[in-house]
Amino acid sequence: MNRAPNRIRLETLLANGTHLWIQGSQDRQISLITSDSRLTNADSLFVAIKGSTRDGHNFITEAYSRGTRVFAIEDESRILKANDATFIVVPNTREFLDQSLCLFYGDPSQDLICIGVTGTNGKTTVTHLVELMLNAQNIPTAVMGTIDHHLGSKTFPTDLTTANPELLQKRIVEFKEEGAKALAMEVSSHALDQKRADSIKFNIAVFTNLTRDHLDYHASMQDYFNSKERLFNELLWKSSKFDRFSIINGDDPYGRWIKSDPQAHVFYYGLHDADFIIRPHSYSFEGTEFSIEFGERNFTIRSKMIGLHNAYNLTAAFAVGAALKLDLDQSVRALESYEGVKGRLERVANSRGLYVFVDYAHTDDALKNVLISLRDIRDQGAKSSKIITVFGCGGDRDRGKRPLMAKVAETFSDQVIVTSDNPRTESPSAIIQEITAGFSESYFRSSVRIEVDRAKAIALALGQAQLGDVVLIAGKGHEDYQILGKEKVHFSDAEVVRSIIIK
Numbered sequence: 001m002n003r004a005p006n007r008i009r010l011e012t013l014l015a016n017g018t019h020l021w022i023q024g025s026q027d028r029q030i031s032l033i034t035s036d037s038r039l040t041n042a043d044s045l046f047v048a049i050k051g052s053t054r055d056g057h058n059f060i061t062e063a064y065s066r067g068t069r070v071f072a073i074e075d076e077s078r079i080l081k082a083n084d085a086t087f088i089v090v091p092n093t094r095e096f097l098d099q100s101l102c103l104f105y106g107d108p109s110q111d112l113i114c115i116g117v118t119g120t121n122g123k124t125t126v127t128h129l130v131e132l133m134l135n136a137q138n139i140p141t142a143v144m145g146t147i148d149h150h151l152g153s154k155t156f157p158t159d160l161t162t163a164n165p166e167l168l169q170k171r172i173v174e175f176k177e178e179g180a181k182a183l184a185m186e187v188s189s190h191a192l193d194q195k196r197a198d199s200i201k202f203n204i205a206v207f208t209n210l211t212r213d214h215l216d217y218h219a220s221m222q223d224y225f226n227s228k229e230r231l232f233n234e235l236l237w238k239s240s241k242f243d244r245f246s247i248i249n250g251d252d253p254y255g256r257w258i259k260s261d262p263q264a265h266v267f268y269y270g271l272h273d274a275d276f277i278i279r280p281h282s283y284s285f286e287g288t289e290f291s292i293e294f295g296e297r298n299f300t301i302r303s304k305m306i307g308l309h310n311a312y313n314l315t316a317a318f319a320v321g322a323a324l325k326l327d328l329d330q331s332v333r334a335l336e337s338y339e340g341v342k343g344r345l346e347r348v349a350n351s352r353g354l355y356v357f358v359d360y361a362h363t364d365d366a367l368k369n370v371l372i373s374l375r376d377i378r379d380q381g382a383k384s385s386k387i388i389t390v391f392g393c394g395g396d397r398d399r400g401k402r403p404l405m406a407k408v409a410e411t412f413s414d415q416v417i418v419t420s421d422n423p424r425t426e427s428p429s430a431i432i433q434e435i436t437a438g439f440s441e442s443y444f445r446s447s448v449r450i451e452v453d454r455a456k457a458i459a460l461a462l463g464q465a466q467l468g469d470v471v472l473i474a475g476k477g478h479e480d481y482q483i484l485g486k487e488k489v490h491f492s493d494a495e496v497v498r499s500i501i502i503k
Helices: 056-065 093-104 123-136 165-177 189-193 221-233 253-257 308-323 328-336 364-380 401-412 428-436 441-447 454-464 493-501
Strands: 006-015 020-024 028-030 044-047 070-073 086-089 113-118 141-144 149-151 154-156 182-186 204-207 245-249 265-270 276-284 287-294 297-303 346-348 355-359 387-391 415-418 448-450 470-474 481-484 487-490
Touching (some): 044 056, 044 093, 056 070, 093 165, 113 123, 113 221, 123 308, 123 328, 141 165, 189 221, 204 308, 221 253, 245 253, 245 308, 265 308, 276 308, 276 364, 297 328, 308 328, 346 493, 355 364, 364 470, 401 428, 415 428, 415 454, 441 448, 454 493
Parallel strands (some): 070 086, 113 182, 113 204, 141 182, 245 265, 265 276, 387 470
Antiparallel strands (some): 006 020, 020 028, 149 154, 276 287, 287 297, 346 355, 481 487
């Protein structure tokens, strides 16, 4: 290798739709933006990102050997001594990649109404409710989130709650080509921390709640909160069509701590001291009735979704409609028509007179919210009916929540069956042992069963259930797979239930 590499101090990024222009101490045209070191295109760009387990700077030599000649780096000491290579030195390669891809794809989100929803629980439900409400008022709305990316009947699979910047920008272009006028998007704390969504032009940010989760990634709850808060004070944009809005669950203490962009309008929703006040009327296994007080008006919603937590979700979506100045009566009608998101308190019909639900709850707070809703409804009717909970915890994730979930299950369930979730590379038995440490000794002896095999655990719960009992199968919800080691195998809680209970 020669000893005179080209070095660019970045000054300006420009794009013409097919090429990216790097302007600085030297100019450079790049025809393809990518961080894939397998490419051999000399005009492609390798972005060296420092991850939690691997550092992209360690792969510069390999990428060079495969033909790549343009590199974006943070660490100048990793510059190769090769005069045919160009190194763009930036303070933060994650930010550079996000900005570059946004420009490369023509900044597509600026033409859409963009609603970002963040929080520990409720993101999927709120984005789907917003989609339904906007579609009902002739605003074709795309959704990007945990379950999939979709616009109308066109669906794209996804593995992440919030995709990487390249897929985000590319997908938004595809949505626009299909006629989308709005985007409802789940924004995860990982994505916010990693600056994956910084170039999305969010007009509205929604905060659902914040409880313990992802502490395998975030150093503390404060760090977790700080990541979420970025959506409200760094990523809101004022477009030519819409003002900026922060819509916040005011009953969550973290919600009151959020410092929003000073130019954003802030709406709080909750049971008290809010712009949108929730007035519960009645709950049953058939649905929820409540009203929303907004200004001098009162809107009654009769939803097929159950539980107070869904009243919060519906109110958050309703507030989005108000921010966008939609017809609120029409918004109510649209929200009332929604039957719920797959895997979110999804009821599995049967002829045995059981109330069987599949839910995605995989944190102690999410499990608590679901079980409180089920218990309160149960207590209004046949108090002698049992609540039987089946749950586990994912491997290679926050271990601290495992005993906390056991405490919640004990508090709100009559019987508990502890099983596997997605054990990944951890021992399922070791995970279960950490879960069971959270039960009291007396409850564990009298009311807890252990069954490592998830299908057998579900069968055990259904076998114990009697007429009128409630069975909650928590943790996986919509997922149709189980991760055993590093292998994904087909597994659906709802399918297992139906194979057992509907014969």
